[in-house]
Amino acid sequence: MSNEQIKNLEEIFEARIARDEKIEPKDWMPEKYRKTHIRQMSQHAHSEIVGMLPEGNWITRAPSLRRKAALLAKVQDEAGHGLYIYSACETLGISRDELYEQLHSGKAKYSSIFNYPTVTWADMGAIGWLVDGAAIINQVPLCNTSFGPYARAMVRVCKEESFHQRQGFEIMLKLCNGTPEQKEMAQDALNRWWWPSLMMLGPTDAESIHTEQSMKWKLKRKSNDELRQQFIDQTVPQADILGLTIPDLDLKFNEKTGSYDFGEIDWDEFWQVVKGHGPSNKKRMKDRVGAWERGAWVRDAAMAYAEKQEDKKELKKVS
Amino acid sequence: MKHTHLYNYILGIADNSLILAQRLGELCGHGPTLETDIAGTNISLDLIGQARNYYQYAAKIKGEGKTEDGIAFLRLERDYKNVLLVEQPNEHFGYVMGRQYLFDVFHLLFMNQLLNSTDETLAAIAKKGIKEVSYHKRFSGDWVKRLGDGTQESNQKMQEAIDELWVYTDELFDQTEADKAMISEGIGIDTSKFKEVYYTEVSALLKEATLEVPERKYFIKGGKKGTHSEHMGYILAEMQYMQRTYPNMEW
Numbered sequence: 001m002s003n004e005q006i007k008n009l010e011e012i013f014e015a016r017i018a019r020d021e022k023i024e025p026k027d028w029m030p031e032k033y034r035k036t037h038i039r040q041m042s043q044h045a046h047s048e049i050v051g052m053l054p055e056g057n058w059i060t061r062a063p064s065l066r067r068k069a070a071l072l073a074k075v076q077d078e079a080g081h082g083l084y085i086y087s088a089c090e091t092l093g094i095s096r097d098e099l100y101e102q103l104h105s106g107k108a109k110y111s112s113i114f115n116y117p118t119v120t121w122a123d124m125g126a127i128g129w130l131v132d133g134a135a136i137i138n139q140v141p142l143c144n145t146s147f148g149p150y151a152r153a154m155v156r157v158c159k160e161e162s163f164h165q166r167q168g169f170e171i172m173l174k175l176c177n178g179t180p181e182q183k184e185m186a187q188d189a190l191n192r193w194w195w196p197s198l199m200m201l202g203p204t205d206a207e208s209i210h211t212e213q214s215m216k217w218k219l220k221r222k223s224n225d226e227l228r229q230q231f232i233d234q235t236v237p238q239a240d241i242l243g244l245t246i247p248d249l250d251l252k253f254n255e256k257t258g259s260y261d262f263g264e265i266d267w268d269e270f271w272q273v274v275k276g277h278g279p280s281n282k283k284r285m286k287d288r289v290g291a292w293e294r295g296a297w298v299r300d301a302a303m304a305y306a307e308k309q310e311d312k313k314e315l316k317k318v319s
Numbered sequence: 320m321k322h323t324h325l326y327n328y329i330l331g332i333a334d335n336s337l338i339l340a341q342r343l344g345e346l347c348g349h350g351p352t353l354e355t356d357i358a359g360t361n362i363s364l365d366l367i368g369q370a371r372n373y374y375q376y377a378a379k380i381k382g383e384g385k386t387e388d389g390i391a392f393l394r395l396e397r398d399y400k401n402v403l404l405v406e407q408p409n410e411h412f413g414y415v416m417g418r419q420y421l422f423d424v425f426h427l428l429f430m431n432q433l434l435n436s437t438d439e440t441l442a443a444i445a446k447k448g449i450k451e452v453s454y455h456k457r458f459s460g461d462w463v464k465r466l467g468d469g470t471q472e473s474n475q476k477m478q479e480a481i482d483e484l485w486v487y488t489d490e491l492f493d494q495t496e497a498d499k500a501m502i503s504e505g506i507g508i509d510t511s512k513f514k515e516v517y518y519t520e521v522s523a524l525l526k527e528a529t530l531e532v533p534e535r536k537y538f539i540k541g542g543k544k545g546t547h548s549e550h551m552g553y554i555l556a557e558m559q560y561m562q563r564t565y566p567n568m569e570w
Contacts, residue, residue, distance in 0.1 A: 060341060061560050065387055069368060072363055076347075083357070121570070178568055287349065295352060298412045299351055300473070301466050301469025301472075304469045
């Protein structure tokens, strides 16, 4: 194809997106579009499956049967989200094994929030309330993103995430209405998860390298800083309902803007964790890679068995 | 208490589901594929759901302000009545599927009979759970076949698991005092009636999976009477941690 022809196709492509048409896997797309989507969607899918680990950590210790069942269901939902998004990503011409390989080798990233440890039961509440809350803010706009399979997967993901967020808030509410020890546990969890949750919305706009192109392709509708402000404005009143204090001395409602002003985020910590040196990065990767390696003989067996069954079918046909 | 036998009988059923669910819960996020992770979590979730129904019923019978969580979390090890099979550790995926299958075949036969219990609550719980349990059996049976008739390595591993777990199968049919009392009242299930069916079915699947059926000479039992393996204390330490550390709180 000549450069001119490609340019022509690109123009048609961009015009389709501008008209809010969905791009489907078999449609022509610029290589950069394909790569960007593989990167973002796989990062999202990896976040779902690595995200199973910090919460899975509390399944065996959940304090009641009702909570144990709800937590199991939640972690199962996350596995399901991982599955849809991997499948959607595979339509772009990459296999799940390749995607895993990128995760396991450290080439692909996942949400840094999962590199913090879950040390008390209240962390199950804080993750649902704050982490899923921030995830929803990031993800709702993706229900209208330009790539069809991703947009459709996100509709279902967002519904379930918003259920998780309410469930997390309800765990916190129960703690806050409980004994002083329980309330202290809730406050401690908020103290530890607040800043990492703000970091989840990504680096400040000045430092964000992907924003402009992503906006054009509707992979992003608002900038990181706008999303962060939206999250803060939405969450502070919820903390008030719980009777908990946001661990930010500079947090103050600004009458002029109608939003909350907030303190400086520790970006050094953010980059430290992103680069692999957070409290649980090593453990998360060790668990994922370990599960994959320990499971190799199982996957080989399933493959061998399926082949044998195929052969038997063939033999039957022949005879 | 008037219903001591009924209460103990219910716990005998419920504890199997709870402890097996707990073991499966340990694996969440650590399975060989995403699909098996989802299925394992699903089975755990079904079993917890069933256990809750049983414990809620047991709490009602017991009265004295008992709750499902009080019964599930706050007994001493000697008062748990699950069979030894379900408390065996997740050594590897072959053990997990072997343990599941050996239990599921029994569980489905049991639930099918429990449908006819003269106790309406138990019959209703069985009716609700039977579809779930038949799915569990299909899933675990398929995996025993895949692993048995997969590669040489998987065959060895699956055989090793079956050989080690086999000694716990006889206890599934062991009858406690509560079992006998409930059978005589038409509430409980006479498991001896389907013991042969159980071994015939399991043996057929093992053969299909190109596995050897272990010879049964010696069996180990004790869980149903509260004498557990050394694993049990650790399961409970983890499971009871919150309830023991923060007594009398709501979650």
